[in-house]
Amino acid sequence: MPAVSFQSVSKTFSTPRGPFQALNNVSFDIEEGEFFGLLGPNGAGKTTLISILAGLARASAGRVLVQGADVQGDYAEARRRLGIVPQELVFDPFFNVREALKIQSGYFGVKNNDAWIDELLESLGLADKAKSNMRQLSGGMKRRVLVAQALVHRPPIIVLDEPTAGVDVELRQTLWQFIAKLNKQGHTVLLTTHYLDEAEALCGRIAMLKQGQVVALERTTDLLSQASGNVLRFKVDGELPVALRAQARVTGRIAQLPVHDAADIERCLALVRESGLVAEDIEVRKADLEDVFISVMSKASGSRPAAPATEVSA
Numbered sequence: 001m002p003a004v005s006f007q008s009v010s011k012t013f014s015t016p017r018g019p020f021q022a023l024n025n026v027s028f029d030i031e032e033g034e035f036f037g038l039l040g041p042n043g044a045g046k047t048t049l050i051s052i053l054a055g056l057a058r059a060s061a062g063r064v065l066v067q068g069a070d071v072q073g074d075y076a077e078a079r080r081r082l083g084i085v086p087q088e089l090v091f092d093p094f095f096n097v098r099e100a101l102k103i104q105s106g107y108f109g110v111k112n113n114d115a116w117i118d119e120l121l122e123s124l125g126l127a128d129k130a131k132s133n134m135r136q137l138s139g140g141m142k143r144r145v146l147v148a149q150a151l152v153h154r155p156p157i158i159v160l161d162e163p164t165a166g167v168d169v170e171l172r173q174t175l176w177q178f179i180a181k182l183n184k185q186g187h188t189v190l191l192t193t194h195y196l197d198e199a200e201a202l203c204g205r206i207a208m209l210k211q212g213q214v215v216a217l218e219r220t221t222d223l224l225s226q227a228s229g230n231v232l233r234f235k236v237d238g239e240l241p242v243a244l245r246a247q248a249r250v251t252g253r254i255a256q257l258p259v260h261d262a263a264d265i266e267r268c269l270a271l272v273r274e275s276g277l278v279a280e281d282i283e284v285r286k287a288d289l290e291d292v293f294i295s296v297m298s299k300a301s302g303s304r305p306a307a308p309a310t311e312v313s314a
Ligand SMILES: Nc1ncnc2c1ncn2[C@@H]1O[C@H](COP(=O)(O)OP(=O)(O)OP(=O)(O)O)[C@@H](O)[C@H]1O
Pocket: 013, 014, 015, 020, 022, 040, 041, 042, 043, 044, 045, 046, 047, 048, 049, 307, 308, 310, 311, 312, 313, 314
């Protein structure tokens, strides 16, 4: 039995401009013990899918099973099996860290949980904050508490919705060490992230969403092997010539272009030169998951019209 099974899940929101389909017939399974990545650009539908999994939103069609339990028909059972780390920093400001974790344990009916709470506090670098009020914590510390809260009932399936957005390197390392350890112990992990290097390093399998549809679903190694060629990387002052722009990944002054051989490299550099620009710090590197992601997203056709201008109720 899969840990999570998304079966033909669709979600349509009503908006002032008419119905808006955020998810369109999404189907895939996550097997027990997998470290699974859900990737996609902003607005692709990742959080909507996770909200449906968490029982926070209802699918317009299709169903989601958590170890066989339907998230709508058997909500309490499905929810008990999930540890969800939300994207938003939501917390109760009146309690200290340990109290918050005890309350969360009670919510799941877990008693005598002090040893596990101690281990969570230790593993997430929160031991010296146990008595701190939630209000006094920095954003990064609050995020650690959210992770601890999600794990307090030892859920077999851990869902992390962009857990490292805006957090420092130390927390990332602490978090990934701990989550990787739990995954080794048999916990299934579902991760959404915009940090493709993290997904590449951690996830065994990846689904990519675009405009509410699954456009890739493969083992990470197979996705990476699609990145057949190399990448030409250089610094440049000014906009790339039109002939290169569509396939380029540009970050500030740094341009990166897929290349297959030496002739390709020469052609790109010649086009840059001919447009009056100077390429500096030129290097060639192996393609990575981000290159595959850009290529998949540029090839896949999404099905839905433009996003709504205003958000309304589900
Ligand atoms: N309550 C709502 N009403 C109308 N549209 C909504 C609502 N919630 C989400 N949407 C729309 O559904 C689409 C998918 O949103 P979602 O938050 O799931 O994307 P995402 O992949 O998680 O994006 P991000 O990476 O930015 O978090 C977006 O176009 C969003 O504007």
